[in-house]
Amino acid sequence: MDSKLDRRQLLKVAGVAVLGASLGSCARATSPSRHFAKVNVSPERVIRTTVGLRPFRRSGFRLEVERFDETTVVHNYGHGSNGVSMSWGTAHLAMEEALKTGETRAAVIGCGAVGLATARLLQRHGLDVTIYAKDVPPRTTSNMSAAWFSAGIGGDTDMRTPAYLAQQRRAARLAHRYFQDLVSDHYGVRWIERYALSETLPAEPSSPDPLGDLAPENVQLGPGEHPFPRAYARRFWTMLIEPSRYLDAVLRDVLLAGGDLVVRDFDSLQALLALPEALIVNCTGLGSKELFGDDELIPIKGQLTVLLPQPEVDYLIGASGLSMIPRQDGILLGQTWERGESSLEPNATEAQRVMDGLTQFFADME
Ligand SMILES: Cc1cc2nc3c(=O)[nH]c(=O)nc-3n(C[C@H](O)[C@H](O)[C@H](O)COP(=O)(O)OP(=O)(O)OC[C@H]3O[C@@H](n4cnc5c(N)ncnc54)[C@H](O)[C@@H]3O)c2cc1C
Numbered sequence: 074m075d076s077k078l079d080r081r082q083l084l085k086v087a088g089v090a091v092l093g094a095s096l097g098s099c100a101r102a103t104s105p106s107r108h109f110a111k112v113n114v115s116p117e118r119v120i121r122t123t124v125g126l127r128p129f130r131r132s133g134f135r136l137e138v139e140r141f142d143e144t145t146v147v148h149n150y151g152h153g154s155n156g157v158s159m160s161w162g163t164a165h166l167a168m169e170e171a172l173k174t175g176e177t178r179a180a181v182i183g184c185g186a187v188g189l190a191t192a193r194l195l196q197r198h199g200l201d202v203t204i205y206a207k208d209v210p211p212r213t214t215s216n217m218s219a220a221w222f223s224a225g226i227g228g229d230t231d232m233r234t235p236a237y238l239a240q241q242r243r244a245a246r247l248a249h250r251y252f253q254d255l256v257s258d259h260y261g262v263r264w265i266e267r268y269a270l271s272e273t274l275p276a277e278p279s280s281p282d283p284l285g286d287l288a289p290e291n292v293q294l295g296p297g298e299h300p301f302p303r304a305y306a307r308r309f310w311t312m313l314i315e316p317s318r319y320l321d322a323v324l325r326d327v328l329l330a331g332g333d334l335v336v337r338d339f340d341s342l343q344a345l346l347a348l349p350e351a352l353i354v355n356c357t358g359l360g361s362k363e364l365f366g367d368d369e370l371i372p373i374k375g376q377l378t379v380l381l382p383q384p385e386v387d388y389l390i391g392a393s394g395l396s397m398i399p400r401q402d403g404i405l406l407g408q409t410w411e412r413g414e415s416s417l418e419p420n421a422t423e424a425q426r427v428m429d430g431l432t433q434f435f436a437d438m439e
Contacts, residue, residue, distance in 0.1 A: 102294060102297070102298035102299065103294070103298065103299050103300070103308070109300050109388060109438070110383065110385040110386045110387070111386075111435045111438055112380070112383060112386055112397055112399075112404055112431070112435050113380070113383065113435075114380065114406070114428065114431050114432045114435055115432070116428065118380040118381045119378055119379065119380055120379050120380065120381055120403055121379045121403070122376060122377070122378050122379065122419045122424060123217045123376060123377050123379065124217065124374065124375070124376045124417045124418070124419055125214045125216075125217025125218065125374075125375055125376075126214060126359055126372035126373070126374055126375075126415060126417070127153050127154050127156075127214070127372065127373040127374075127375055128150060128151055128152060128153060128156065128214065128358035128359040128361075128370060128372070129151070129153040129154070129227075129228075129370070129371045129372070129373045129412070130150075130151030130152075130153065130227070130228060130367070130369045130370050130371075131228055131229050131232045131369045131371070132228050132229075132232040132233060132234070132237060132369060133151070133153075133226065133227040133228030133232070133233055133237045133241060134149070134150065134151045134152045134153070134159065134163055134227055134228075134241075134244075135148045135149070135150055135151045135361075135367070136148065136149055136163055136166050136167060136170075136240060136244075138170050141342075141346050142346075143351055144346050144348075144350075144351050144352075144353060145171075145174050145176070145351065145352050145353070146353045146354075146355055147167045147170045147171050147352070147353070147354045147355065148355045148361070148365070149163050149164065149166075149167040149187055149191055149354055149355060149356050150183075150187065150355060150356055150357055150358050150360075150361045150370075151227075151358075151361065151367070151369070151370060152187060152227060152358070153225075153227045153228070153373065154223075154225060154227070154373065154375075155223050155224070155225040155227055156185070156186055156187055156214075156215065156218070156358070157186040157215055157218045157220045157222075157314055157316065158221075158222045158223050158224060158225075158245075158248060158252075159187075159224070159227075159244055159245065159248050160186040160187045160189070160190040160191075160248065161190045161194075161247060161248045161251030161252060162243070162244030162245055162246070162247040162248030162249075162251070163187065163191075163244045163248075164187065164190035164191040164193075164194050165194060165244070165247045165248075165251070166240065166243070166244055166247075167191050167194075167354050167356075168191065168194040168195055168198060171195060171200070171352055171354060172198060174351075174352050176200070176350075176351055176352035177199070177200055177201060178200060178201045178202075178203075178349075178350050178351075178352065179195050179200045179201070179202050179203075179350055179352045179353070179354060180202075180203050180204075180205055180348050180350035180352070180353045180354070181195070181202055181203070181204045181205070181353075181354045181356055182204075182205050182206065182339070182345065182353060182354070182355050182356060182357050182360075183204075183206050183355070183356035183357045183358060183360070184204050184206035184208065184209045184210065184213060184324065184334065185206075185210075185213040185214055185215035185320075185356065185358055186213075186215040186218075186316075186319075186320065187215075187356040187358065188204060188206065188354075188356035188357075189204075189320060189323040189324055189327060190251075190323065191354050191356050192204050192327045192332055193323060193326055193327060193330070195354070196327065196330045196331070196332060200352075201331070201332075202327065202332045202333075203332065203333040203334075203335060203350065204327065204332060204333070204334045204335070205335045205336075205337045205339070205348070206334075206335075206336065206337070207336065207337065207338035207339075207360075209324070209334065209336060210316075210317065210320040210321055210324060211317055211320070211321075213320070214358055214359070215316055215320060216316050216317060216320060217316075217375075217377070218314075218316055219377060219396070219398045219405050219407060219408070220313065220314040220315070220316045220319075220398075220400075221265075221267065221311055221312070221313050221314070221389055221398055222248075222249065222252060222311045222312040222313070222314070223311070224245035224248070224249065224284050224287050226238070226241055227241065242283055242284060245284055245287060246284070246287070249287045249312075252312050252314075253312070255319075256312065259322060260314075260318070260319050260322050260323070261314060261315030261316075261317075261318030261319045261322070261401070262312055262313070262314050262315075262319060263312065263313055264310055264311070264312055264313075265310070265311060265312070265313045265387065265388065265389055265399075266308060266309070266310055266311075266387070266388045266389070267308070267309055267310070267311045267388070267389040267390070267391065268299065268301060268306045268307070268308050268388060268389065268390050268391070269306070269307040269309075269390075269391050269392075270301050270303035270305065270306050270307075270390060270391065270392035270393075271303060271304070271305045271307075271392070271393065272303055272304050272305070273304070273305070274293075274295075274304075274305055275293070275305065275307065288309035288310070288311065289309060289310045290308070290309055290310050291307065291308070291309040292307070292308050292309070293305065293306075293307050294306040294307070294308060300438055300439040301390065301392075301434075301438055302434060302437035302438055302439075303392055311389070313389065313398065313400065315400055315401055315402060317402060318401075339364060341364075342364060342365065345364065359372055371412060371413055372413065372414065372415045373410055373411065373412050373413075373414075374409070374410075374411035374414040374415070374416065374417075374420075375407065375408065375409050375410060375411075376407070376409050376419055376420060376423060376424065377405045377406065377407050377408075378405075378406040378407075378424055378427055378428060379402075379403035379404065379405055379406070380403060380404040380406065381403065381404070382399075382400070382401060382402065382403050382404060383399065383404055384401070386399040386404060387399065390434075391408075392434065394408065394426075394430065395407070395408070395427065395430045395431055395434060396408040397431060406427050406428065406431050407427060408427075409423040409427065411423075
């Protein structure tokens with residue numbers, strides 16, 4: 074007998090019998106007509122390896138106003154592993170603080186996802202905006218992102234305050250809403266199914282997730298209800314962003330709306346405060362460590378091995394230490410997390426672990 078068939082039959086019997094009550098019936102299973110194309114993982118298909126440093130901040134992103142004599146600085150940085158996702162949300166909060174100053178001109182420092190969203194929202198409220206940045210797309214950390222929408226809380230659990238959590242929830246909800254307006258080929262944003270895989274049934278949360286509705290059609294699937302070589306799969310819909318197309322499109326919007334872009338590296342706070350604008354929104358990510366002496370900022374190095382694109386692959390997976398993100402500019406394989414590591418050199422050991430793990434994964438997939 075075919076061993077795959079054997080396994081599938083076994084899983085069906087075991088899965089439905091044992092899990093019936095907790096998981097519901099097979100009505101939740103992926104539809105039999107749903108085809109899951111496998112990723113063709115092989116070293117010959119690798120087109121690049123990218124490395125980026127996530128701007129992780131121990132107590133979560135910083136959205137705060139600081140005054141220096143005549144200049145008001147609104148901080149908007151430290152988004153860790155969710156900066157592309159959260160960009161429009163914290164940009165909205167930063168914009169609210171900026172409007173309170175009554176200024177009509179603003180300097181936005183930083184041209185990654187956070188700076189660009191902030192610049193656009195200030196422009197939409199009538200401000201003249203100049204972006205100053207030492208790196209512009211495609212050379213920002215935001216370009217190195219996997220860039221699927223995740224409303225992750227950010228920060229270390231023991232450092233988050235209730236006020237931060239409230240702010241984070243508001244920002245996540247705003248960001249999710251803003252991104253929905255950008256779903257299009259033009260911005261490179263689309264809806265896609267994500268499967269979070271595990272060998273054990275995830276524990277039921279003690280209270281409902283306050284942001285649960287940002288992951289629509291969230292269903293827990295059991296053995297036999299999905300094709301993946303792990304026992305459990307939580308399925309939901311999210312948005313996937315193509316960073317190179319998206320960042321270019323938003324930068325173009327900033328320029329079309331009359332904004333300016335100045336390529337400039339600020340090597341001190343004094344240099345920054347010498348700008349003519351009395352309102353500065355600081356979106357420098359990891360750059361704030363030096364510029365504002367923020368010792369809470371820590372780089373978390375992440376790298377992605379990118380394979381030739383496969384347009385037929387239309388789902389994301391995340392499986393403890395492994396992930397696959399099918400973008401139009403390539404199939405991204407991850408994931409790696411090196412806390413405190415600031416080298417931009419690819420880590421060969423991690424790259425091998427990811428390649429081996431995902432080669433096995435897709436070989437075992439039904
Ligand atoms: C491998 C990997 C995968 C990721 N996956 C995801 C994901 O799936 N979803 C998600 O939401 N996020 C993801 N992230 C995280 C995301 O990339 C970051 O949170 C995000 O890019 C931060 O955006 P930013 O605009 O704050 O910073 P950046 O993109 O780093 O932009 C900072 C800007 O500030 C400028 N700057 C800094 N210092 C100075 C200075 N002194 N003078 C002038 N300019 C300065 C820089 O030049 C740059 O223009 C991932 C990151 C990595 C590395």
